[in-house]
Amino acid sequence: MDNESLPARQNDIVRLENAYKIYPMGAEQVNALAGVTISFKQGSFWAIMGPSGSGKSTMMNIIGCLDHLSKGHYILQGHDVSNLDDNALSDIRLKYLGFIFQSFNLIPQLTVQKNIELPLYYLGWDAIESAKRAKELAAMVGLQGRLGHRPTELSGGQMQRVAIARALANDPQILLADEPTGNLDTATGEQILELLAELNRQGKTIIMVTHESYIAAYADKRLHMKDGVIDSIEGNGDEAK
Numbered sequence: 001m002d003n004e005s006l007p008a009r010q011n012d013i014v015r016l017e018n019a020y021k022i023y024p025m026g027a028e029q030v031n032a033l034a035g036v037t038i039s040f041k042q043g044s045f046w047a048i049m050g051p052s053g054s055g056k057s058t059m060m061n062i063i064g065c066l067d068h069l070s071k072g073h074y075i076l077q078g079h080d081v082s083n084l085d086d087n088a089l090s091d092i093r094l095k096y097l098g099f100i101f102q103s104f105n106l107i108p109q110l111t112v113q114k115n116i117e118l119p120l121y122y123l124g125w126d127a128i129e130s131a132k133r134a135k136e137l138a139a140m141v142g143l144q145g146r147l148g149h150r151p152t153e154l155s156g157g158q159m160q161r162v163a164i165a166r167a168l169a170n171d172p173q174i175l176l177a178d179e180p181t182g183n184l185d186t187a188t189g190e191q192i193l194e195l196l197a198e199l200n201r202q203g204k205t206i207i208m209v210t211h212e213s214y215i216a217a218y219a220d221k222r223l224h225m226k227d228g229v230i231d232s233i234e235g236n237g238d239e240a241k
Contacts (some may be wrong), residue, residue, distance in 0.1 A: 010077070013173060013205050014040040014063055019072035019099040021228075023056050032058040034228035035072070042173070045200040046207045050225035057178075057224065060209050064176045065089040066095055077173070094122055098167030098175045100166040102182035104159045106151040112138060112162050119169040132210035137165035141195065157188035164195060175199065181215060193218045 021033040032168035033055050040046060048056045061067040062074055065081065066089075074082045081092060094100075106115050116134040117125075125133070138144050141161040151159050160180065167175055177196065181189030197218055200206050208219060216222045 011041045011043075012039045013042040013077055014183075014207070015073075015075040016059075016062070017075065019062065020070045021055075021072065022060065022070040031228045033062070033069075033072075036099065036228070036230060038223070038230060040205060040207060042205055043200070043203050044205055044221060045197070045219045046221045047219035048207065048209045048223045048225065049211065049213075049216055050231070053227075054231075055228040056209050056225045058228075060176060060178060060207070063174075063207060064099060065093050066201035070197070094119060094173055095170060096174065098170065098172040100160070100163050100167050100175060100177040100180045102179035104151070104156075104163045104183070106159055106162055106166075108151050111148050111150055112143060112154070115151070115162055116165045116169055118166060123170060133169060134165070137168055138162075139197055140168070142163045155188070156184050157191060160184060160188075160192050161195070164192070164199075168199075171232040174205045174207065177206060179209060182208075191216070 009136075016033075016036050016038050019033050019036045020031060023032055024028045032199050036059070050061060052054045058067070061133065062069060065076075069082050071084065076092070076096070081089065084092070099105075107118070110118070113134045116137055117130040119134060120130040135144065135147065138147055141164055143158060143161055143165070146154065146158065151162070154162070160183075175196070180196070181192050184192060193215060196206055196208070207218070208215075210216050219235070221233065223230040223233050
C-alpha cells in the first residue's frame, strides 16, 4: 500500500468515512451502505449483525477489498484504498487480510498442508518455508496429524480449522469471518469460536458477520446494521462518529 497515507485516529486499523455503496435497481437506486462512518481498533473483536438487506455483508465485502465504495473513504492501516483498481485490491487481500467462510472454500484436490500453503504460493514463498509454516499452523489449530488428508476425509469442524490455518498463513492483522460456524453443529461451532477468541487474545483483529446473538456474544463489540446504516453498537465505547 504505497498510496498517500491519511490521518487516522489512534490505533485504528480499519475506518470507513461517509461510506456509500449504491446499486442500481431499474430506475431506482438502493443504498446498501448509506453514509456509514465507523472505525475498528487494532486487536478488537467485532460482530456485525442485522437482517437480510441491512448492509452487513456489503460492509464485510468492502472491508475485505472484495468490492468498491460508490463514494466515501475506506482507510486500511492509515492508507486510503477506496479508489484502487482490482489488481491492487487483490494484492492487499493477499498480504494484509485473512478470510474465513461459512462454506470453508477449501480445494478438494489438495491436502490439508497444500490448502494451508496456498496463499504462500501466491506470495512467492519457497517450498521448504511454506511447508514449515503450514505444519506450524496445522499444529496451532490441532490438525498436526491430518496434514496428508484431503477435505473429504475431514469433519466440518476440521475443515473450518484448515480454513482458519489458511487464513493465518500470511500472518494478517485482520481476520474476516463470514458466518464461520454456519455449517457446524453447536458444540463444534463453539470450539471454532473459542479458537477465534484465542486468536483475538493473541492480537488479531477479528470482524465477524453472524445472525446469532450467542455467537456475537464472543465478540467485544456488536454492530447492528439496518437499512444500510448503523442502528446501534454494543460493547465498551462507541466507534461510530
